[in-house]
Amino acid sequence: MTEYDYEALGLVAGLEIHQQLDTATKLFCQCPTELRDPDASTRRFTRYLHPTRSELGELDDAAVEESRVDREFEYLAYDTTCLVEEDDEPPHELDAEALETTLEVAQLMDMHPVDQAHVMRKIVVDGSNTTGFQRSSLIATDGEIETSEGTVGIEDMLLEEESAQRVAETDDGVRYSLDRLGIPLVEIGTSPDISSPEQALEAAERIGMLLRSTGKVKRGLGTIRQDVNVSIEDGARVEIKGVQSLDDIDDIVRNEVARQAELVEIRDELADRDASVGDVEDVTGVFEDTDSGVIAGALNAGGSVTAVPLYGFDGIVGREIAPDRRLGTELSDHAKRHGAGGIFHTDELPAYGVTEDEVVALREAVGAGPEDAVAIVAAETEIAEAAIEAAAERAETALEAVPEETRGANDDGTTRYLRPLPGAARMYPETDVPPVEPDPSEVPEPELLTEKVDRYQEEYDLGEGLAEQVAYGKYMPLFEDVVAEGISASDASGGSSDSSDGVDPTLAATTLESTLTELRRDDVPVENLTDEHLNGVLEMVEDGDLPNEGVGDLLTALAEAPDRAPEEAAEEEGLGGADEGEVREAVVEVVERNEAQVTEEGMQAFSGLMGECMGALRGKADGDLVSELLREEIQKRA
Structure with missing residues (x-):
C-alpha cells in the first residue's frame, strides 16, 4: 500500500468510541443486560418505521434515504422483554448505576460534567430500535488524553441506549433480537486532533484502557465499537461506522486516505475529459438471448435491464481506489441499497456470460463511444430503475467532489457506503424522561490498569x-x-x-x-x-x-x-479433598504395588510413582502432601 504524506494531504481524523456498560439492568427499564441465543426467543412481532420531522419541521437526509427502502422489521422477544423495549410503554428514569459509571469515565479523561443532563431522541429508521429513534444524553464535555504525537481532546461523552442486535436478513426486511436493545452505552467523541493512522490507533487504545479501568464495562466481541471520522484537505468528512477491532483502526484510516486521494485524482481526470452522466435507459432488448445467468435470471422472472451511459468514464469505473475496491464498487454499493445484487459495467465486460457482441450493442443502444463507459442493472423492474438511478447519482458526485457520507467498516480494513451523513435534524427532546443533575462529588476515581499492574506485583x-x-x-x-x-x-x-x-x-x-x-x-x-x-x-x-x-x-x-x-x-464427580489418612492409604497402596521397583531404585523411583499416586487420587489431594507422604513411604523401604 502507498504510504502517503499525511501532513501534506491535510489528514484530520477523530474517533467515536461506543462501549457497553456492565450494569445489572438496562438504561430505561429493569430488564437484564444479558445476551441470549435467538432460538430462546418466546415470540415475535413486526414493525414498519418512517422518519419524523425535527422541532423545526426538517427531515434528516440519512433518515429519508433509509426510508426509501421499503422493509419490514421483525423483532425477537424473550420471557424478560418488557413494554418499554416493545415501545408500548414510556421509558423509565435514567439508570443510576450507568450514570455513575459514566461519571467515573469522565474523571479519567478530565472531563467536565454538565449541570443538567437531558435525554434526546436521535432518529434511526434502520429498524435497530423499535421506536424509530435512539435515546441519548450528554453527560460530560471538554476532556483530553495524551498520545505520543500530542494531546487529543475529548469533546463530549454521551450516555445512550444500545441498539437491537441484527440477527438475519429476511425476504421482507431485517430480523432483530431485543436482548441487546437498551443496554447502557457510553459514546466518547474526540476532537479532530488526530493526524496519522498510528495516532488514531494509540488514542483508541488509550481510551479503551481507561474504560476497562472502571471494571464496569462489558467485554467480548461486539461490546465495544469504534467509529472513525476521516478527511483530507481536498476530500470530505467521512464517518466510518462499526470498527470492531482496535487493531484495524490504523488500516481503516490509511485505506480511507487512499480512497479519498484516488477519488480526488479521478475527479480531476474526469474534469479534463469533460465527462458527464447521461440519462437512464431500458436496454432489456439487448439481452433477450443472453447467456449471462444473472441477467437471464432477472429477465425470466419478469424483470428488466436498465443502463446509464457514463461519458468520458472509460477505464475510470474499473480503477482501484482501495484494496479490491473500485469506483464501480462505489456505484454498486448505492445500487445494492435498493435491492439490486450490484451492477455490471463496461470496464469489466465482456465477462459473467455477457459477450463482446452484447457490449457493442449496449454501447450503441445508449449512444456510448470508445471513451465512455456504461453501467447496467438487471433485476425486478422497479428495483432495476431505482438501483441504476442511485448508481447514476453516485457517478454524478464523482464529477464534483469526494462525497460526505457514512460508511461501514469491512473485515479487510476497507469500507462500504451506508448512507449520507446525518444532520442536526435527527435530534429532538425526549419528553418522557425527566432531566437529571449529575453529581460527581461522590464518584471515586478508578485506578488505571497500568497502576493495577504495578500494585498486583507489589501487593500480591x-x-x-x-x-x-x-x-x-x-x-x-x-x-x-x-x-x-x-x-x-x-x-x-x-x-x-x-x-x-x-x-x-x-x-x-x-x-x-x-x-x-x-x-x-x-x-x-x-x-x-x-x-x-x-x-x-x-x-x-x-x-x-x-x-x-x-x-x-x-x-x-x-x-x-x-x-x-x-x-x-x-x-x-468425586473431586472433594481427601484427608491425610486417605492420601497416605492411597500412597501406601501404590508403593506396595511397586515394592520391587522401590527396593531396587530407592528414591529414584519417586518420579514415576508420583504420577501414579496423583492418578489414583484423581485430583483429590494437594501435590505437596502427596509428595511428602510418598517420600516417607519410599524411605521406609529403601
Missing part, C-alpha cells in the same frame, strides 16, 4: 506478565473481588498470614488467566462458567475442600453441566 507478589494478564483481562473485577480480603497464602514478605479470608492471589490469577485458557484450548465450553462458579471453586481450594490439582477438573465439570453449584459438582 505476581510476576509482571501475570499481573498484566489479570489487569487487562476480562476477569479483573472478579480477581479483585476474590482477593479483596487480602493475601491468604503468604504476605508480601513471604511469611504466613492466617488473618485474611481472601483467596490466594496467585491461585486466583493462574486459574482465571492460565487454567481457563488451557481449558478453552481443549474445547471445554468455559463460556458457560459464571462468576459464581469461579468464585465458588476458588473458595473451595482456600477452605481446603478442593486441592489445587482438582481445579481444572471441577471447572470442566461445571462448564459441561453449569446448573450445578461447585460443591454439588465436586461431590458428584
Whole structure:
C-alpha cells in the first residue's frame, strides 16, 4: 500500500468510541443486560418505521434515504422483554448505576460534567430500535488524553441506549433480537486532533484502557465499537461506522486516505475529459438471448435491464481506489441499497456470460463511444430503475467532489457506503424522561490498569506478565473481588498470614488467566462458567475442600453441566479433598504395588510413582502432601 504524506494531504481524523456498560439492568427499564441465543426467543412481532420531522419541521437526509427502502422489521422477544423495549410503554428514569459509571469515565479523561443532563431522541429508521429513534444524553464535555504525537481532546461523552442486535436478513426486511436493545452505552467523541493512522490507533487504545479501568464495562466481541471520522484537505468528512477491532483502526484510516486521494485524482481526470452522466435507459432488448445467468435470471422472472451511459468514464469505473475496491464498487454499493445484487459495467465486460457482441450493442443502444463507459442493472423492474438511478447519482458526485457520507467498516480494513451523513435534524427532546443533575462529588476515581499492574506485583507478589494478564483481562473485577480480603497464602514478605479470608492471589490469577485458557484450548465450553462458579471453586481450594490439582477438573465439570453449584459438582464427580489418612492409604497402596521397583531404585523411583499416586487420587489431594507422604513411604523401604 502507498504510504502517503499525511501532513501534506491535510489528514484530520477523530474517533467515536461506543462501549457497553456492565450494569445489572438496562438504561430505561429493569430488564437484564444479558445476551441470549435467538432460538430462546418466546415470540415475535413486526414493525414498519418512517422518519419524523425535527422541532423545526426538517427531515434528516440519512433518515429519508433509509426510508426509501421499503422493509419490514421483525423483532425477537424473550420471557424478560418488557413494554418499554416493545415501545408500548414510556421509558423509565435514567439508570443510576450507568450514570455513575459514566461519571467515573469522565474523571479519567478530565472531563467536565454538565449541570443538567437531558435525554434526546436521535432518529434511526434502520429498524435497530423499535421506536424509530435512539435515546441519548450528554453527560460530560471538554476532556483530553495524551498520545505520543500530542494531546487529543475529548469533546463530549454521551450516555445512550444500545441498539437491537441484527440477527438475519429476511425476504421482507431485517430480523432483530431485543436482548441487546437498551443496554447502557457510553459514546466518547474526540476532537479532530488526530493526524496519522498510528495516532488514531494509540488514542483508541488509550481510551479503551481507561474504560476497562472502571471494571464496569462489558467485554467480548461486539461490546465495544469504534467509529472513525476521516478527511483530507481536498476530500470530505467521512464517518466510518462499526470498527470492531482496535487493531484495524490504523488500516481503516490509511485505506480511507487512499480512497479519498484516488477519488480526488479521478475527479480531476474526469474534469479534463469533460465527462458527464447521461440519462437512464431500458436496454432489456439487448439481452433477450443472453447467456449471462444473472441477467437471464432477472429477465425470466419478469424483470428488466436498465443502463446509464457514463461519458468520458472509460477505464475510470474499473480503477482501484482501495484494496479490491473500485469506483464501480462505489456505484454498486448505492445500487445494492435498493435491492439490486450490484451492477455490471463496461470496464469489466465482456465477462459473467455477457459477450463482446452484447457490449457493442449496449454501447450503441445508449449512444456510448470508445471513451465512455456504461453501467447496467438487471433485476425486478422497479428495483432495476431505482438501483441504476442511485448508481447514476453516485457517478454524478464523482464529477464534483469526494462525497460526505457514512460508511461501514469491512473485515479487510476497507469500507462500504451506508448512507449520507446525518444532520442536526435527527435530534429532538425526549419528553418522557425527566432531566437529571449529575453529581460527581461522590464518584471515586478508578485506578488505571497500568497502576493495577504495578500494585498486583507489589501487593500480591505476581510476576509482571501475570499481573498484566489479570489487569487487562476480562476477569479483573472478579480477581479483585476474590482477593479483596487480602493475601491468604503468604504476605508480601513471604511469611504466613492466617488473618485474611481472601483467596490466594496467585491461585486466583493462574486459574482465571492460565487454567481457563488451557481449558478453552481443549474445547471445554468455559463460556458457560459464571462468576459464581469461579468464585465458588476458588473458595473451595482456600477452605481446603478442593486441592489445587482438582481445579481444572471441577471447572470442566461445571462448564459441561453449569446448573450445578461447585460443591454439588465436586461431590458428584468425586473431586472433594481427601484427608491425610486417605492420601497416605492411597500412597501406601501404590508403593506396595511397586515394592520391587522401590527396593531396587530407592528414591529414584519417586518420579514415576508420583504420577501414579496423583492418578489414583484423581485430583483429590494437594501435590505437596502427596509428595511428602510418598517420600516417607519410599524411605521406609529403601
